[in-house]
Amino acid sequence: MSSESNPIAALVWTFGLMSLFAVGGANSAIPEMHRAAVEVHHWLTEKQFADMFAISQLSPGPNVLIVTLIGYSVAGVAGALVATVAMCGPTALLAYYVSRFLDRSRDARWPAIIQAALVPLSIGLMAASGLIVAQTSDQSWIAVLITIVAAALAFATRINPLWMLLAGGLLGFAGVV
Amino acid sequence: MPPESPPAAAPAPDASAPSPAHQPGLLELFLAFARMSLAGFGGVLVWARRSIVEQHGWMTAEEFNETFALCHFLPGPNIVNLSVVFGSRFRGIAGGLAAFAGLVGPPMVIATILAALYARYGDIDVLRRTLAGVACAAVGLLFAVVLKMMMPLLKRRDVTGLVILSAVFVAIGLIRWPLQIVLLVAVPLSIATTVLARRMVKA
Numbered sequence: 001m002s003s004e005s006n007p008i009a010a011l012v013w014t015f016g017l018m019s020l021f022a023v024g025g026a027n028s029a030i031p032e033m034h035r036a037a038v039e040v041h042h043w044l045t046e047k048q049f050a051d052m053f054a055i056s057q058l059s060p061g062p063n064v065l066i067v068t069l070i071g072y073s074v075a076g077v078a079g080a081l082v083a084t085v086a087m088c089g090p091t092a093l094l095a096y097y098v099s100r101f102l103d104r105s106r107d108a109r110w111p112a113i114i115q116a117a118l119v120p121l122s123i124g125l126m127a128a129s130g131l132i133v134a135q136t137s138d139q140s141w142i143a144v145l146i147t148i149v150a151a152a153l154a155f156a157t158r159i160n161p162l163w164m165l166l167a168g169g170l171l172g173f174a175g176v177v
Numbered sequence: 178m179p180p181e182s183p184p185a186a187a188p189a190p191d192a193s194a195p196s197p198a199h200q201p202g203l204l205e206l207f208l209a210f211a212r213m214s215l216a217g218f219g220g221v222l223v224w225a226r227r228s229i230v231e232q233h234g235w236m237t238a239e240e241f242n243e244t245f246a247l248c249h250f251l252p253g254p255n256i257v258n259l260s261v262v263f264g265s266r267f268r269g270i271a272g273g274l275a276a277f278a279g280l281v282g283p284p285m286v287i288a289t290i291l292a293a294l295y296a297r298y299g300d301i302d303v304l305r306r307t308l309a310g311v312a313c314a315a316v317g318l319l320f321a322v323v324l325k326m327m328m329p330l331l332k333r334r335d336v337t338g339l340v341i342l343s344a345v346f347v348a349i350g351l352i353r354w355p356l357q358i359v360l361l362v363a364v365p366l367s368i369a370t371t372v373l374a375r376r377m378v379k380a
Contacts, residue, residue, distance in 0.1 A: 019282020020309040021356050023257045023364070025219060027319060031349045039353075050298065054312035055291050060215045061284020064254035068285050072292035080289045088281060091253025092261040096273055099247055099262040115250035117371040120338040123326045123365055124345030131350040132320045137312035146310065150317025155324050164314045 007075045010041060015067055015086040022091070024122020026064035030129035033066065043074050050136040058165055065087065107149055143177050203275040206264050209233065210279030221256045221280070229263065236263075240288060257281065337370045 014036045022029040030053065037043045045053070052073075056066035064087055071083025102111065138144045150164045169177055201209065202307055213224035222245075230241050244266075248258035257280060264276030330338045341363060348359045 002379040004224065018356070019253050021360055023256070025249075025253075029323070029356075031353070035218070035353065037292060037356065047305075050312045051239070051295065051305075051308045052292075052317050054308045055295060056288070057315040057318070058311055059284065059291055060217060060288055061288065062214065062217070062256050062280065064255050064257060064289040065281075065284055068288040069292045070294070073231075073296060074287055076226050077289060078284070078367070080219060080292060084281060084285050088254060088257045090272070091251060091291025092257055092277060095248060095251050095253070095258035095261050097245075097250060097263055099265070101245065109205045111247055111250050113371055113375070115246055117364070118250055119326070120335075120342040120347050121367055123323055124342040125349060125356075126319060126326070126345045127323045127342075128350030129317050130323060130344075133312060133319070134316045137316055139307060143309070143313045147315040147317040147320070150314040151324070152317075152321040154318050154321035160268070161318050164318060165311050167282040168310040168312070168317075169219050170310070172313075175306055177306065177310045177313060 019090040028125035046136045204276040207279035210276045
């Protein structure tokens with residue numbers, strides 16, 4: 001693509017297209033975002049990408065807002081806005097038309113089948129997301145341990161996940177990680 | 178960077194009991210979605226359900242499940258789809274836009290501020306270390322979601338589902354193939370096996 005000269009166009013193209021392929025939501029799209037931002041366009045380093053993942057999990061709102069962070073680092077406030085709209089717009093439009101269509105046709109069988117078929121795909125994608133971020137963030141045994149403990153706690157208890165993020169941040173701050 | 182405290186915690190339950198027939202207006206849609214979005218750390222869905230079903234009574238639990246199922250099977254961020262579908266059901270396109278703007282607008286402003294702070298101070302060592310720690314925990318949370326979602330497949334002994342899951346994981350996570358190519362193969366394959374499996378159950 002010759003869009004390197006115009007970063008805004010590159011953002012629109014990258015995230016607009018990704019929007020329509022993001023099966024299973026924002027966290028499933030992490031590998032593709034990583035591929036686009038780090039490997040293809042070299043907008044971010046590995047470390048920056050992991051940081052932005054961390055910030056997006058820390059801040060309120062839908063997790064898709066990691067694209068706001070990526071957009072900002074590419075082209076400032078305009079980039080943040082453009083990336084967010086590009087990532088949310090096409091799929092929102094699609095959702096609007098599909099829901100109107102289904103309201104009229106009332107055949108609820110196909111959504112159920114497609115949804116059931118997409119479940120294993122989105123789980124596989126999310127697992128890949130975890131692996132890709134972990135390869136950057138979990139560089140020491142203690143880091144791996146933090147990940148495992150956070151996973152176990154979030155899986156087995158009802159503790160608010162925000163506490164685990166803050167605990168991870170504190171350990172990092174203290175220089176343990 | 179020290180994480181900013183949430184602007185508003187749990188929305189206070191409204192004293193005036195909402196009637197099920199109550200149709201939310203545009204501003205009401207915007208504010209409701211803004212509030213659930215800002216309260217939603219690591220996922221807005223829980224708050225969306227609480228607000229739409231329990232607090233406002235705009236939908237029954239069943240209607241909410243159906244709407245969410247639809248939004249889950251469509252591509253893109255589920256909760257964003259939900260806001261548009263939900264808002265437009267009450268107030269047409271304007272309603273969809275109002276709910277969407279409420280959901281994405283305010284947290285986007287926060288994210289932009291955080292991004293600006295990161296661009297400016299991201300190189301400071303303390304901040305780098307702190308964020309690295311947060312990232313470790315965040316990855317753990319992601320793996321927990323993966324495990325939780327896998328449990329039904331494991332309980333059902335859904336072998337084809339688990340094979341497809343692993344294949345996607347290897348193709349995207351290890352080999353790093355582009356998403357579009359993997360989906361182009363995996364989506365039809367998965368739909369075909371799902372249809373086949375349902376036929377076999379019926380037969």
